[in-house]
Amino acid sequence: MPLTFTHHGAVDGVTGSCHQLALPDGQSVLIDCGLFQGAETSSDGAGADKLEIGFALDKVRALIVTHVHIDHVGRIPYLLAAGYKGPIVCSEASALLLPLVIEDALEVGFTRDKALIGRVLAVLRRQIVPLAYKQWHTVIAGVPGLRARLSPAGHILGSAYVELDAKLASGSVPGQRQRVVFSGDLGAPYTPLLPAPKAPMAADVVVMESTYGDRNHEARKTRRQRLQALCEHAFGNRGTLLVPAFSIGRTQELLYELEEIIHRHRQRPAAAGMAWGEVDVIVDSPLAADFTAGYAQLKSHWDREARRKLAAGRHPLAFEQVTTIGDHATHLRTVEALARSARPAIVIAASGMCSGGRIVNYLKAMLGDARHDVLFCGYQAAGTPGRAIQTYGPRGGYVDLDGKRFDIRAGIHTLGGFSAHADQKGLLDFIGRMRTQPRQVRLVHGDDAAKRTLAGLLRQRHPGVDVVVP
């Protein structure tokens, strides 16, 4: 009996990541348990509005988490509620960050009952098993036949790809093992703070993401200059620049780039009568603030460039121009003050796709005013308000927010080069640079076109590899 794969999410799209690997004896392991976002759903009907776990859990003995983005971990509370009692294996950094993400997810989507949230977090903390990178670990207590190892994936802090080493059941060649790699989300070069991922040595099967399977990232190296130019353009209208951003990863990347701009151009004008050193950067998100603190606590995981800045006395994520807004009353006051005064400022707030969170209040107050600008620097999934603003905003269209129509007069911009995902070349290299080619590559976590294009290229380059699009 071979190993069997079931992909419960991130099959027809890029959210709701949840993959199940069943061993020949029927016991199984889950890799990620994420939330669906936007219009995406799973084949069993789970979606942004249907959160329960739609498959049997009695044989699931362990959950391995590749990284703490909500589309990879958001359904963990539902897994726990469904009675899952096994280990939640993740990297040491993810172990620190995961409770923050789950706490926020519960507050936003489930309950304001602090005691209930506390109980869920206590259960979660008991089940988390932190694992250092590059260490083999027996995944299921008492089942020595299944080991896992995590390696840095370069996507967000703590992100990992997983190597699973499984001993096949009796009946096959005695002692025969199979190595399976789950890529999780793979990062790209030039991601602030994080070293780029290195390909695994060998595997029998690789389950790989394919978000950018049909595209190469352009201008990653020049994105800081373009960010600067866009900020200066926005400030030229005496308005606020709104940047919808994931609290986790993207917010810290933006802060890192803004610190570099301010460091280099402190005395130079960012707008008429205002030097870069005087620019206000407002991070309006309690989760982003907690996360930035988590990133700061995990400095030992930063890349060389970031550590060099620290050694030079700089604070790449917590520089003096940054104001962090925690409580809701201050948030509302800030929205009102900026909408009225049109004082040049940069506001970074979640959610990255404008489907909820504090950015929505800013958009409602400012989209109708041409002095302001909105900057997208992340993927906008189909069906999200972010996608609608990005598509219809530049043509003077409108967007529906909380059931009301808002005309868009603010400037709408999209800045590429910020993706935390590997591009086509990065994905091809992940397979191409393996010392021993896999027998099979299974492409998940990508739109149809991305998966098809990447599958074609992989088949061309590696005729011996069976490329499967589940």
Ligand SMILES: [Zn+2]
């Ligand atoms: Zn991710």
